[in-house]
Amino acid sequence: xxxxxxxxxxxxxxxxxxxxxxxxxxxxxxxxxxxxxxxxxxxxxxxxxxxxxxxxxxxxxxxxxxxxxxxxxxxxxxxxxxxxxxxxxxxxxxxxxxxx
Numbered sequence: 001x002x003x004x005x006x007x008x009x010x011x012x013x014x015x016x017x018x019x020x021x022x023x024x025x026x027x028x029x030x031x032x033x034x035x036x037x038x039x040x041x042x043x044x045x046x047x048x049x050x051x052x053x054x055x056x057x058x059x060x061x062x063x064x065x066x067x068x069x070x071x072x073x074x075x076x077x078x079x080x081x082x083x084x085x086x087x088x089x090x091x092x093x094x095x096x097x098x099x100x
Contacts, residue, residue: 018086027084027093028072035065067091 004017018030043058045051071092075084083096 017088021083021085021096024075024078024080024082024084024095028075031068031072035062035068039065 002018002020004019005015006017007014018027022030039058039060039062041058042054043062046053046055046058075093075095078084078095079097081098083098084093085096086093
């Protein structure tokens with residue numbers, strides 16, 4: 001219930017939006033999963049088994065995850081006491097830092 005999936009009608013772009021707060025490490029884990037599951041694993045499988053179409057599809061999804069890689073890069077220096085919340089209307093997130 002805390003995760004919302006959909007497609008933006010204007011750009012026909014799929015999205016996944018988390019409504020709650022997550023620790024930075026959990027947000028990063030969720031952000032990297034599409035690249036691993038849809039990109040890296042199929043690319044490795046295709047490389048091992050010689051499946052060129054699956055290889056190209058895997059490469060496509062790795063490139064498609066570039067926005068996720070950018071968010072992960074921007075969150076790399078955030079502390080373990082920080083929380084992240086998806087922005088409701090824009091790509092990206094809002095970081096909340098709590099003093100320990």
